[in-house]
Amino acid sequence: MSNRVFILLTEGESDQCIADAFDECLSPHFQGVPAHGDITVEKVRMGADMRYMSARAILGRIKTIIRDDIARTHEFATHDIIAVAQLTDLDGAYIPDSHVTEGDGLTYLADGIETDHPESIIERNSRKRNNMDALSKQTSIKLMGGRQVPYRLFYNSRNLEHAMHGEPGNLAPGRKRDLSLRLTEQAFDRPAWFKDLVTSEPVLHGLHDYKASWQWAQQGTNSLVRGSNIGLLPQEFGLEWGV
Numbered sequence: 001m002s003n004r005v006f007i008l009l010t011e012g013e014s015d016q017c018i019a020d021a022f023d024e025c026l027s028p029h030f031q032g033v034p035a036h037g038d039i040t041v042e043k044v045r046m047g048a049d050m051r052y053m054s055a056r057a058i059l060g061r062i063k064t065i066i067r068d069d070i071a072r073t074h075e076f077a078t079h080d081i082i083a084v085a086q087l088t089d090l091d092g093a094y095i096p097d098s099h100v101t102e103g104d105g106l107t108y109l110a111d112g113i114e115t116d117h118p119e120s121i122i123e124r125n126s127r128k129r130n131n132m133d134a135l136s137k138q139t140s141i142k143l144m145g146g147r148q149v150p151y152r153l154f155y156n157s158r159n160l161e162h163a164m165h166g167e168p169g170n171l172a173p174g175r176k177r178d179l180s181l182r183l184t185e186q187a188f189d190r191p192a193w194f195k196d197l198v199t200s201e202p203v204l205h206g207l208h209d210y211k212a213s214w215q216w217a218q219q220g221t222n223s224l225v226r227g228s229n230i231g232l233l234p235q236e237f238g239l240e241w242g243v
């Protein structure tokens with residue numbers, strides 16, 4: 001096992017294909033760690049109420065998730081970790097409130113969200129974008145034992161399947177697994193393919209700057225448009241593509 005581990009924290013198991021792909025293209029070793037949900041909108045109990053976590057609390061939650069993953073897998077230790085990146089779905093969080101309209105269930109459209117609870121989604125979007133705005137400015141994170149390592153937040157828009165495969169719909173779990181496996185296999189067979197994908201125009205939109213990539217996401221309805229800034233990860237951490 002490598003003694004230099006780069007943590008990529010993802011929302012779910014299927015998103016870990018991105019860590020697997022980077023492991024084929026970059027050194028050091030990439031370790032995917034699932035959060036089993038979107039922690040940018042996670043709620044915690046405070047007295048009798050459930051409240052959204054702040055960005056500061058989310059950083060603490062990340063530390064706990066990594067600690068628990070170490071205890072569960074025994075694949076690496078805290079002192080092996082050299083950096084942490086977090087990958088989150090945008091889920092339309094930056095669209096204007098007027099683009100959240102009433103409908104059946106929860107449906108993400110090309111330029112809006114239909115939901116049977118518009119006020120709830122508007123509040124979720126507000127909390128999520130506030131946390132993403134704060135975390136996108138964060139450059140380090142404190143791990144167990146107090147050691148600081150570099151940290152960056154990246155996004156998929158609207159989610160992994162949309163960003164990497166151009167599939168915008170609400171997909172069944174089996175389809176998500178199939179697409180995740182396909183990406184991992186293609187990156188294993190042709191690492192240069194993955195680099196070309198995440199730096200391509202449909203995904204990165206010609207952006208070469210981390211701050212500018214977030215400004216793009218914040219504009220209009222772009223947080224529902226296909227895109228991702230994960231292709232900027234190597235330059236943000238001073239890594240060189242190995243392909």
